[in-house]
Amino acid sequence: GTVAGVTRGWWPWAAMAGILAAVAGIEFALGRVPICTCGYVSLWHGDVWSSGNSQHLTDWYTLSHLVHGFLFYALLRWLRPGWPVAWRAVAALLLEGAWEVLENTPLIIDRYREVTASLDYYGDSIVNSFADGVAMLVGFFVAARLPTMASVIIVVMLEGVAAWVIRDNLTLNILMLVRPVESVRAWQVQGMPATR
Secondary structure, three states: OEEOOEEOOOHHHHHHHHHHHHHHHHHHHOOOOOOOOOOOOOOEOOOOOOOOOOOOOEOOOHHHHHHHHHHHHHHHHHHOOOOOHHHHHHHHHHHHHHHHHHHOOHHHHHHHHHHOOOOOOOOOOHHHHHHHHHHHHHHHHHHHHOOHHHHHHHHHHHHHHHHHHHOOOHHHHHHHHHOOOHHHHHHHHOOOOOOO
């Protein structure tokens, strides 16, 4: 049976846990560090220009992973409307996990360093990548509960806050990876503290 469209059984939840564990295992095999090389894990790390960015549990890029959840919910609701929400979440986490693994390969790391303002990006820690997957699931399940217009407003707000505070967001991230715009990169670099 279902409760509000979510399967009562534990299988999808076991599948989600398995995906998170598999992604962590693959990243470990790729040589990713389990936690920040600074030796501790912070709940929040707000300096996107520091070596601690993408190394702790959450940071400004967590907003992008929340947005992933909203977008994956919309995509899978369209592609697989008959699936229970929990199984759609499993599919979304597979997509997110695949990206997390790809993002932490030399191909993408080097691309970020070459064409974006992320000059000091060397990939995520495993704990950060795990938290990104959880953030995507949070966005996904929030989207499952909200009217479409509310989800649209939240996504626009998350993207706007990120653009305002760190001069980056999911939209700009995709743009700069796929088709870099030098004027955007110059604007992003202007946000770098003078001490860097």
